[in-house]
Amino acid sequence: KKPGKLVKAALEKAVEKVSGLTDPPVPGAPGSEPPDLELPVLPREPLPPKADQAAPRTVTPTGVDTGLPATSKSQQGEYLTTAQGLRLYDTDHSLKAGERGPTLLQDHHLREKIMHFDHERIPERVVHARGFGAHGVFVGYGTAAKVCRADFLGRGTETPVFVRFSTVVGSRGSADTVRDTRGFATKFYTREGTFDLVGNNIPVFFIQDGIKFPDIIHAAKPHPDREIPQAQSAHDTFWDFVSTHTEATHHVMWQMSDRAVPRSYRTMEGFGVHTFRLVNADGGTSLAKFHWKPKAGVHSLLWEEAQLINGVDPDFHRRDLADAIEAGAYPQYELGIQVFPDTQRQTFEGIDLLDPTKIVPEELAPVQPIGMLTLNRNTTNFFAETEQVAFHVGHLVPGIDVTDDPLLHARLFSYLDTQLTRLGGPNFHQIPINRPHAPVNDMLRDGFHQHAVHGGVAPYKPNTLDGGNPFTADLEHGAFVEVAQPVAKAAKVRRSPASFDDHFSQPRLFWKSLSPVEKEHTVRAFTFELGKCYEQAIKERQLRVLANVDAELCAQVAAGLGLPAPAPAVRPRKVQPSPALSQVGGTWPPDGRMIGIVVDPSSLDGVREVREAVLSAGMVPLLVAPTGGPVDGADLMAQRTFLTARSVEFDALLLAASPPPAADAIPSRDAKAGNPGPSAVDPRVLLMVQECFRHSKAIGAWGPGTAVLELAGCAGAPGVVTGRSGTGVLGKVVTLLGQHRVWDRFPTSVA
Ligand code: HDE
Numbered sequence: 001k002k003p004g005k006l007v008k009a010a011l012e013k014a015v016e017k018v019s020g021l022t023d024p025p026v027p028g029a030p031g032s033e034p035p036d037l038e039l040p041v042l043p044r045e046p047l048p049p050k051a052d053q054a055a056p057r058t059v060t061p062t063g064v065d066t067g068l069p070a071t072s073k074s075q076q077g078e079y080l081t082t083a084q085g086l087r088l089y090d091t092d093h094s095l096k097a098g099e100r101g102p103t104l105l106q107d108h109h110l111r112e113k114i115m116h117f118d119h120e121r122i123p124e125r126v127v128h129a130r131g132f133g134a135h136g137v138f139v140g141y142g143t144a145a146k147v148c149r150a151d152f153l154g155r156g157t158e159t160p161v162f163v164r165f166s167t168v169v170g171s172r173g174s175a176d177t178v179r180d181t182r183g184f185a186t187k188f189y190t191r192e193g194t195f196d197l198v199g200n201n202i203p204v205f206f207i208q209d210g211i212k213f214p215d216i217i218h219a220a221k222p223h224p225d226r227e228i229p230q231a232q233s234a235h236d237t238f239w240d241f242v243s244t245h246t247e248a249t250h251h252v253m254w255q256m257s258d259r260a261v262p263r264s265y266r267t268m269e270g271f272g273v274h275t276f277r278l279v280n281a282d283g284g285t286s287l288a289k290f291h292w293k294p295k296a297g298v299h300s301l302l303w304e305e306a307q308l309i310n311g312v313d314p315d316f317h318r319r320d321l322a323d324a325i326e327a328g329a330y331p332q333y334e335l336g337i338q339v340f341p342d343t344q345r346q347t348f349e350g351i352d353l354l355d356p357t358k359i360v361p362e363e364l365a366p367v368q369p370i371g372m373l374t375l376n377r378n379t380t381n382f383f384a385e386t387e388q389v390a391f392h393v394g395h396l397v398p399g400i401d402v403t404d405d406p407l408l409h410a411r412l413f414s415y416l417d418t419q420l421t422r423l424g425g426p427n428f429h430q431i432p433i434n435r436p437h438a439p440v441n442d443m444l445r446d447g448f449h450q451h452a453v454h455g456g457v458a459p460y461k462p463n464t465l466d467g468g469n470p471f472t473a474d475l476e477h478g479a480f481v482e483v484a485q486p487v488a489k490a491a492k493v494r495r496s497p498a499s500f501d502d503h504f505s506q507p508r509l510f511w512k513s514l515s516p517v518e519k520e521h522t523v524r525a526f527t528f529e530l531g532k533c534y535e536q537a538i539k540e541r542q543l544r545v546l547a548n549v550d551a552e553l554c555a556q557v558a559a560g561l562g563l564p565a566p567a568p569a570v571r572p573r574k575v576q577p578s579p580a581l582s583q584v585g586g587t588w589p590p591d592g593r594m595i596g597i598v599v600d601p602s603s604l605d606g607v608r609e610v611r612e613a614v615l616s617a618g619m620v621p622l623l624v625a626p627t628g629g630p631v632d633g634a635d636l637m638a639q640r641t642f643l644t645a646r647s648v649e650f651d652a653l654l655l656a657a658s659p660p661p662a663a664d665a666i667p668s669r670d671a672k673a674g675n676p677g678p679s680a681v682d683p684r685v686l687l688m689v690q691e692c693f694r695h696s697k698a699i700g701a702w703g704p705g706t707a708v709l710e711l712a713g714c715a716g717a718p719g720v721v722t723g724r725s726g727t728g729v730l731g732k733v734v735t736l737l738g739q740h741r742v743w744d745r746f747p748t749s750v751a
Helices: 004-017 108-118 210-220 236-244 246-255 303-312 316-326 382-387 406-422 505-513 516-531 536-549 551-561 607-616 683-694 703-712 726-737
Strands: 131-140 158-167 182-190 193-200 276-279 285-294 332-341 368-378 400-402 594-598 620-625 652-655 698-702 720-723
Touching: 131 182, 131 316, 131 382, 158 368, 193 285, 210 236, 210 406, 236 246, 236 516, 236 536, 246 505, 246 536, 303 516, 316 368, 400 406, 505 536, 516 536, 516 551, 536 551, 594 607, 594 683, 607 620, 607 726, 652 683, 652 703, 652 726, 683 698, 683 703, 698 703, 698 726, 703 720, 720 726
Parallel strands: 594 620, 594 652, 652 698, 698 720
Antiparallel strands: 131 158, 131 368, 158 182, 182 193, 276 285, 276 400, 285 332, 332 368
């Protein structure tokens, strides 16, 4: 079935007719037939339509479903067509006046193809432009019933979800592992309408009032004159703003901590940040904060690793999440709430619950688990789903209402507003990823990109022509009724309450809750970022801010910058550390961890068994060999070579071999003192071991692999284990992985 044959014959005939007019052959032009590219000639089987891409259900007053059938199919037909369904015989050449002549304006296919391509890009999100999404399911535990009537929290209720993780500052093509806050936005397609929990991985925010959002974002984005640096906070305008705007200090502390360089989206907490008002079946209200707790633990990269990854694999977090889901290692996060009585003051233990720069320590109000999220399906099309998904903090369901947090209120305006431009009109709720799974019966009509064919003649209320339909519901029939919260009798003012004024106690609480090694990382992050600033005055001002947080923190950063440490201007309050804020000290399952195994065809002792054992422990083995292909000449394949692997990809490294330098390796010397000759082992393997050692990762070796430890100068150090069998060594490495890193390998100068 070659649709081209007839057309070709007809064309040749036509060309013959006008042969006098065609171009003379060009001397020296290659006359040979193009190589056989083995292109498919038969159309493939149509793809099945996607279940979640059914047209929106639009119900007329008489109950007729006018929804269109699913239209979002790709490359399903037998023949290539134009957007109008016209079959095409050629899509590789534009229509020209002769082979070497000008292109003709009448070529509709060319113009349509280029026009559509010209408009493929849409404006990226003004913040959170770089993101990655996945589908999943949320299952309620039923434990929230006492405080919240939301149906999706009911015991065993399954709700489809879509989650989009993101960085905040960088543009859409920026790298994944930059130092930044991460977005953690979840769309719950509940039976009562869509609920969006649009959170971050840091529980506080830079500002207390949304009117300052453009200021902080302008300060954090690249400088307007040269548009550098991309996706960084280590520059003058960011530090200029936060050093003069001290309510940002708490967020800045988190941003300089390990939290801002997560190991994976799978190992990241999420927070709703604001306090919400929950309503139970009896109308009783409580205040609450939402938390996501990852089952895999809360783990971070080291700053040096993060920087290396930005070059080696800028899509590190995207790849990690998609690979895990594809491998069936579904990431899970437990949803929890901290619940507070809904008092008139809206405070808890002296903490103002309307201030988004404050947390409530978990030791004062425990996080109570209410459901489990499992991400179990990758997207089919990044643009259609991840790029076009539109979240909004105002998408609420009965049982969950907002409070008067002034940051939240600006957000309630912003999200619809930004999506109007970004998605090109007011009908973006009809884009498949944004369609509610609850029946929709609105009276919104027309506008750009209207997909629904609405029936009926009376999209207004009251009406008689459509029988008065649709009718409003009441509480009993699932209506969302705002909590009749009394509004203070007060004068209009542009001011914050005095309770918002303490900008240093909670940054101090955070600092005091970190382990010594986390403190050390935070000191280094401040020193790195301020060290990148050009303006001396900004560094000095930020040191004055840090002096109000903690004298030791300030002194260490000042020492790194080579500046004197100023005295505090505010007397620091005594704070009670919150152990829950530290990421160090817990024990976590090794699931989904990446294990590099250095092998060499000449010494494969125990490799097959270790690989199997890694897999059965739920981890991912990556064999790293001198070249690609089967390492044993049979079925044991290398996933990485010394050329393509870099240590930062692995959570732990195993050495089964001591491969000699390959011909393409750049010569280097062994770390072992007194060895002046070239390395006896491939220098890229040595680098891998030395980097894993620097980054406090578990390293294991057996057989000839133990020689590499000697040469790398790390034999016998904490977290470097050897043994007679590969599986025995793996067992010790898995135990070490439970703590994420070999923490006692870090030198710490902070108590
Ligand atoms: Fe957002 N934010 N935000 N934000 N935000 C957006 O909405 C905004 C804030 C958050 O994956 C925008 O559709 C204002 C806090 C996430 O699609 C925009 C203020 C928190 C995402 C917007 C805040 C967030 C956004 C840009 C201060 C954590 C990505 C594109 C009042 C609780 C959602 C868009 C996604 C995105 C406005 C502060 C989380 C411009 C005005 C606090 C996770 O509407």
